[in-house]
Amino acid sequence: MNPSTTPPLALVTGARGGIGRELCRQLRAAGHTVAAVGRGGDALLAVDADLHIAADTTTPEGAALAIAACRETFGRTPTRLAHCVGSTLIAPLHRTKPEQYREVLRVNLDSAFFMLGAWVEALRASGEPGAAVFASSVVSRIGVANHEAIAAAKGGVEALVRSAAATYAAAGLRINAVAPGMTDTPMTAGMLKLDAMREGAGRQYPLGGVQTATEVADVMAWLLGPQSARLTGQVIAVDGGFTQIRPLVK
Template sequence: MAAVDAPPRTYVILGASGGIGSALARRLAAQGAKLVLAARDSDRLRQLAAELGAVAAPLDAANFAQVDACVNLGIETFGRLDGVANCVGSLLLKPAHNTTDAEWHDTVAANLTTAFAAVRAGAKAMFKTGGSIVLVSSAAASVGLANHEAIAAAKAGVIGLTLSAAATYAARGIRVNCVAPGLVATPLTARLTGNEASLKASAAMHPLGRIGNPAEIASAIEWLLSPEQSWVTGQTLGVDGGLATLRAR
């Protein structure tokens, strides 16, 4: 009797229209995965979804009800859910005394609230089936970088969330991990990477002598999402050119 092919894996990607999110979507689609792509930028999102044959779900990823609905859409459309990745984020480089109330709240919402929404919705959806949730932290969460107070605090919260959720849902077969990038060349970081002097200084901060690219981060997220990594949970994977752990110069 011929072997029955396994059904395609199904994933929800929050922040799919960004540099890392779109790179992840393309990698997963190339593996035959079925995707629900979510982001605030509906035009870019729908273009990407059309390119990949995916479902587009415009939303505010800091809105719990909208994220819940997006994850449910994946199950309703494809009949299953194997994982959720939260690639939503922001970048604020200011010392605390110059950070406004609005900037603080926006930073926490974009980086930590979206992560919590992804965990909450993903855990509910995969409570009986198991699966994988991958969040995005930052090297700034574990190494002191000047003028990173708000973003470092929010991204450190993502690591704490990862650890607690991994412990809570391990018995349910839900793995929760995160990646912690250094500076990556994306539209979000264009103000830094588009300036030659700033780019040179940023590259020098990383022991490997350069900044990262979206494909490198997407590859790590893809690896953590895969059921082949069924014994990996509660981990923060540094994909940062050595920024958080090494002093090579």
């Protein structure tokens, strides 16, 4: 196929989640070939994608498997990477068990480190430029009570993004992140199940309300596209103003 007319190949990890699922849909609608990565099962197969890959990206072997599956199926390396793998833990430091802390790091930071490493290595071998976007969180950018473990993990993701962006800029690799505020996804369903809880959460945000997975995916898709060609090493807060301004109290 002519490289100039071949649709970009995008690898989306954490594709079973709310943001990952929506991002797969958006990228495919925009003409990308999409490989969706997740823990397997019917939830993964239901994602709108050209390829479904069951892999554990919290290990270097799982990350390498995801890249290899793309090469085996499409004959090329994904030049777009969206890493949406994540979990959360709402607990104060003194009530966080060591095994809970290590699990949060494994899911959020280890997966980002190994997936980015596998992607970078593959594109360095092919000499192709590419764009990657990672999911952080507002709690890594402003102190929020009872979020110590997840704040530490996502803070590590942001530091990883900035350092890798500097290392690989000369190779034509752009690496950015988004830091969402409270987003209406299956992960937050328990925190938003009551109207009073949803309204209380929404009042924290200057723009009001709780954002949707589509609103976060919009920014992630933009960071993977040509419109953001001069952006790398950036973390964009998609948070209704939460980290920068205070809501007007009426």
